[in-house]
Amino acid sequence: MNKREIWRLIYLLFLGQVISFSLAVTSFTSSLIADLGTDTPLTQSFFTYLFLSLVYGPILLCRRHKLLVPWYWYVGLALVDVQGNFLVVKAYQYSSITSVTLLDCWTIPWVMILTWIVLKTRYSVWQFISAGICVVGLVLVLFSDAGVSGGGGNSRPLLGDVLVIAGTLCYALSNVGEEFCVKKKDRVEVVAMLGIFGAIISVLQILLIERKNLEEVKWTPTMISLFAGFATSTFLFYTIVPFVLQMSGSTLFNLSLLTSDMWAVLIRIFFYHQQVDWLYYLAFGTVAIGLIIYSLNEHKMHFNLSIEDEQATVTYERLSPENPEANDYVLSAEVDSNIN
Numbered sequence: 379m380n381k382r383e384i385w386r387l388i389y390l391l392f393l394g395q396v397i398s399f400s401l402a403v404t405s406f407t408s409s410l411i412a413d414l415g416t417d418t419p420l421t422q423s424f425f426t427y428l429f430l431s432l433v434y435g436p437i438l439l440c441r442r443h444k445l446l447v448p449w450y451w452y453v454g455l456a457l458v459d460v461q462g463n464f465l466v467v468k469a470y471q472y473s474s475i476t477s478v479t480l481l482d483c484w485t486i487p488w489v490m491i492l493t494w495i496v497l498k499t500r501y502s503v504w505q506f507i508s509a510g511i512c513v514v515g516l517v518l519v520l521f522s523d524a525g526v527s528g529g530g531g532n533s534r535p536l537l538g539d540v541l542v543i544a545g546t547l548c549y550a551l552s553n554v555g556e557e558f559c560v561k562k563k564d565r566v567e568v569v570a571m572l573g574i575f576g577a578i579i580s581v582l583q584i585l586l587i588e589r590k591n592l593e594e595v596k597w598t599p600t601m602i603s604l605f606a607g608f609a610t611s612t613f614l615f616y617t618i619v620p621f622v623l624q625m626s627g628s629t630l631f632n633l634s635l636l637t638s639d640m641w642a643v644l645i646r647i648f649f650y651h652q653q654v655d656w657l658y659y660l661a662f663g664t665v666a667i668g669l670i671i672y673s674l675n676e677h678k679m680h681f682n683l684s685i686e687d688e689q690a691t692v693t694y695e696r697l698s699p700e701n702p703e704a705n706d707y708v709l710s711a712e713v714d715s716n717i718n
Contacts, residue, residue: 386625393622396614402641403611405470405479407604409645412470414604416595419467420588423460424580425609430573430616438570446564449571455555456575460583462548465541473538475650476658479642480519481542483665486512488550496554508671515664518657556620565620572616639665 408422445452469478487509493499519539559568584592595601639662646652 398638400611400614402638407608408470409475420584423463426612427573427576429613434570452571458548459552460579462545465545469538469541472534476642480639484546485549492554504675508668512665512668515661518661560620
């Protein structure tokens, strides 16, 4: 690796840790909300999507460009993303914060399979080995939860584990879809449309399956603060994620989030005053080894995308309020693909 590649890797790891910290805050607030007896995962996610649409929607409208990706693709992307958030946040009702955050890394093998099939990503043997090591660590978490209660007093940890694993499949579909869009299209458009359709889908599902639970919520200052903290941390998460996906890929992105598990351990020990099973530490160490091996081999990964190695041109078609056909013009925007 040359000096430029080293600094690029450092920058990527830094962004990954910012995302990791925001994810830790998200886990902490979700755990506290569940501990207070509130079960509204869809409502929590709704505020995130609402903030994304309010911030990035106007930017997209001011550009007056036609969508680079058909709107129905964004509907599908938002649908799987909402389900992923619902399942994982729901898992905090049954399992511990440490188990949920570490099992969230089950997204890694799903992403590798999907990027191999959809994006034609080619991985080295060592990258497959590193993913396999991560899976071994995640299996150890299941053994750790087999005979213990969840953090925060929950007593059905295996059900929570199953919900997380199901949610990670949705996250994998969402990550790969976002990676494809941000590498070939536009980051702002992706985040804005994800926010808009995510908010709409969340509202529809709240009316169908969460309305009663929402009516029972006691909106104390503490509860409002927790919802605000969740929305702020997830907003930061969704804002930075496209940069990491464009510069690297879904797999390294998910591997970089493992440090959020260290925060989860500290939260469980010092806030919930609970002991962490020794198998969890073994599991974390195993997954961390997988992360290190993958990071050392990440630069060998190649993407078979229809983008030039150095720069790609994204073509926008300008919308005219009076005569679209006569006044359309092409605006070329150079996008640094940063793909080896």
